[in-house]
Amino acid sequence: MDFAASVLYAAAQVPRGKVTTYKMIAEALGKADSCRAVGSALNKNPDPHLMPCYRVIRSDGRVGGYALGESEKIRLLAVDGIAVEGGRVAGYRSILFRPAPVKVP
DNA sequence: ATTGGGGCCTCCG
């Protein structure tokens, strides 16, 4: 399992109505300081519509970027019932989901 | 709140 696939796998674990952060995913892969690389992987992900990477936000609560545009990301979050106000996810602290560690041999 | 520096991965020259 390569890096990109691991990232997608971790992101896919996030249930509807919850969010996770780039950092958490990095940690789930055992590489806590590769958060930026995680963003890269999600950005180049093959199926933005099948892969809910919009549920991945920054650790400070800001939405971060999105391949299809930040506004689109916000819209998709709204569909999940997650409100974004002033560029930040409202009450993101209480809906954070930590993905299970991904074994990467 | 801002700013600067750092580490990880991928793509292009």
Added chain:
DNA sequence: TCGGAGGCCCCAA
């Protein structure tokens, strides 16, 4: 093949 730049970032001043 090798090197450099950039990206859906993070943390400490």
